[in-house]
Amino acid sequence: MRVLGIESSCDETGVAIYDSNKGLLAHQLYTQIPLHQKYGGVVPELASRNHSQKLALLIDACLYNADLKKSQIDAIAYTAGPGLIGALLVGAAFAKSFAFALNIPAIAVHHLEAHILAAQMESPGLTFPFLALLVSGGHTQLILAESLGHYHLLGDTLDDAVGEAFDKTAKLLGISYPGGAELARLADDCPGELKGYFPPFPRPMLDKPGLNFSFSGLKTHALTTWKNSQQTTNERSALAYAFQQAIIDTLFAKCQRAVEQTGATQLVVAGGVGANKTLRNKLSLLMREKGTIFFPKLEYCTDNGAMISYTGTQHLLNGRKDNTLAIEVQARWPLTGCQ
Numbered sequence: 001m002r003v004l005g006i007e008s009s010c011d012e013t014g015v016a017i018y019d020s021n022k023g024l025l026a027h028q029l030y031t032q033i034p035l036h037q038k039y040g041g042v043v044p045e046l047a048s049r050n051h052s053q054k055l056a057l058l059i060d061a062c063l064y065n066a067d068l069k070k071s072q073i074d075a076i077a078y079t080a081g082p083g084l085i086g087a088l089l090v091g092a093a094f095a096k097s098f099a100f101a102l103n104i105p106a107i108a109v110h111h112l113e114a115h116i117l118a119a120q121m122e123s124p125g126l127t128f129p130f131l132a133l134l135v136s137g138g139h140t141q142l143i144l145a146e147s148l149g150h151y152h153l154l155g156d157t158l159d160d161a162v163g164e165a166f167d168k169t170a171k172l173l174g175i176s177y178p179g180g181a182e183l184a185r186l187a188d189d190c191p192g193e194l195k196g197y198f199p200p201f202p203r204p205m206l207d208k209p210g211l212n213f214s215f216s217g218l219k220t221h222a223l224t225t226w227k228n229s230q231q232t233t234n235e236r237s238a239l240a241y242a243f244q245q246a247i248i249d250t251l252f253a254k255c256q257r258a259v260e261q262t263g264a265t266q267l268v269v270a271g272g273v274g275a276n277k278t279l280r281n282k283l284s285l286l287m288r289e290k291g292t293i294f295f296p297k298l299e300y301c302t303d304n305g306a307m308i309s310y311t312g313t314q315h316l317l318n319g320r321k322d323n324t325l326a327i328e329v330q331a332r333w334p335l336t337g338c339q
């Protein structure tokens, strides 16, 4: 079975073709980041328009690279939420219409489920049940993945998502949107003698029981620290370091708690912030003692079409059908209600 996947929930148009026997055949990604950069964040209307301009081109490129004709596609999977409503509608309308024209099924995919399952694409050894840390621009969640379509939310952020905190702190330091990766680079390059320049930043929610997160206080602490500094190059570097350390220690401590609480022996780290090298190293240490850690390849951590075609394939193989012609998307959609 060959499944075309379409991702259009935010500012990346991702398209891919996954073959249930041969694996990923082709994938294409168009990032809108330069388009939104001058506004300091995603402009939803621009995002929707750009998805509609790029989708057909990317699909053509995927078919060409996979040496396939449209008629050789067996199903179309598309992101149905959560995300920007207009951007989701572009992908869903395209997927449903294309599937109708080809007389093949269209299958709605939950964006967060796709992020979590992305690790399975290259690691078939990853089997249910497993624990997942989902860290992206919009989400910070600890999830117990029980089986395909069945997820139990163990912890969530009470305010900002971790990627959002990274991006806002990066903006403070003059790094353009979405500054997470650049801030991480600055932190990783911080010279040893500057690492203790600022007293350690707060590790939010560690003094409270449970698995929830909160990052807005840490973000405010970064803002106050920056305002009270001379804002030199050294201070910029030291702040990035102190901020990243606080985030990573917090995520580490909560993952450790979740592993102890659930007895999980497999941990998946998914979502854009999962590309963070220091976070990967630290969590690898945790799982060295407790079991196995799985990371999607860096290019499948951030939004992409491969994870959508893969997740759609799994649901189709599992017998899921979608017979309606209605084009339905959900801007907000808890993962616990995705089956």
Ligand code: KG4
Residues within 6 Å of the ligand: 010, 135, 136, 137, 138, 139, 162, 163, 164, 166, 167, 178, 179, 180, 181, 184, 271, 272, 273, 274, 275, 276, 277, 301, 302, 303
């Ligand atoms: O999963 P994703 O592509 O989009 C959402 O669904 O949100 O995640 C994007 C987020 C952004 O906030 C970006 O700054 C952050 O992931 N990010 C990083 C790194 N690479 C991407 N944050 C920290 N360190 C990184 N290396």
Ligand code: ZN
Residues within 6 Å of the ligand: 111, 115, 136, 271, 272, 302, 303
């Ligand atoms: Zn995402």
